Amino acid sequence: MKRNTVQKKTIRKYLQSVKTHPTAKQVYLEVRKTLPNISQGTVYRILKNFKAKGDIHEINSVTNRYDGDLKPHSHFICDKCNKIFDIFENNKINKHQCKFGKITSSQVYYHGVCNKCNK
Amino acid sequence: MKRNTVQKKTIRKYLQSVKTHPTAKQVYLEVRKTLPNISQGTVYRILKNFKAKGDIHEINSVTNRYDGDLKPHSHFICDKCNKIFDIFENNKINKHQCKFGKITSSQVYYHGVCNKCNK
């Protein structure tokens, strides 16, 4: 992904102009207004590439996982092996002053590379 | 989902016994060792139900969304309208003392009901 194509420019420009946190589908539908022939596959490929380069963030990744442990805790996700570790230390997030609405729960995800994969 | 079936008991027991944050598929494969006839559909239905009741947590939900804004910030997700709001206030998470590995990034998700939906 070294070439700076119209498709990439358009998607980048769109993502930087917007505050709506669009899905891949929404990106596709919007960008298609400018580039009627762009395909969903291309949008997925470009988003994946941007994400890998760190040009954009992805909110929610990989497949859903389930946790039967209800004690409040965070997760450390190894981006290499996808293993998830529990972090029971307190994070001092202030749940009580949010102007957008009433917070009922919060989840913290830390991404990185675990000790094993880091060797 | 009022009845306490074998399927539910087995899935609940499994999730409480394990620290691996399994996917729905993994739950299915594991539980099938005890209940060879259980179907994936049932596993999905039961997990969804447990989650709704608050008996388990789901790590990562809904479809991936993308964010071109790289300034560090958190997200507030309205569980009614699924709208995502940006929170630029600092959360004081300590990135620098994690025993599992090296943290390269973190994401904080707040769930709740936004002001508009709360009316």
Place this chain on the structure above:
DNA sequence: ATCGGTGCAAATCCTTTGCATTTCC
């Protein structure tokens, strides 16, 4: 001209759902 990127369509993976059957209370 080259070869990386795109468009298209098929394939794959994940999740949901309709319906007949089974099972719990």
Place this chain on the structure above:
DNA sequence: GGAAATGCAAAGGATTTGCACCGAT
């Protein structure tokens, strides 16, 4: 017995991928 949950299989939605063609360098 009757409502509710399950199993099955098909459908639906998201994402990936193979391949022939196109276009940026």
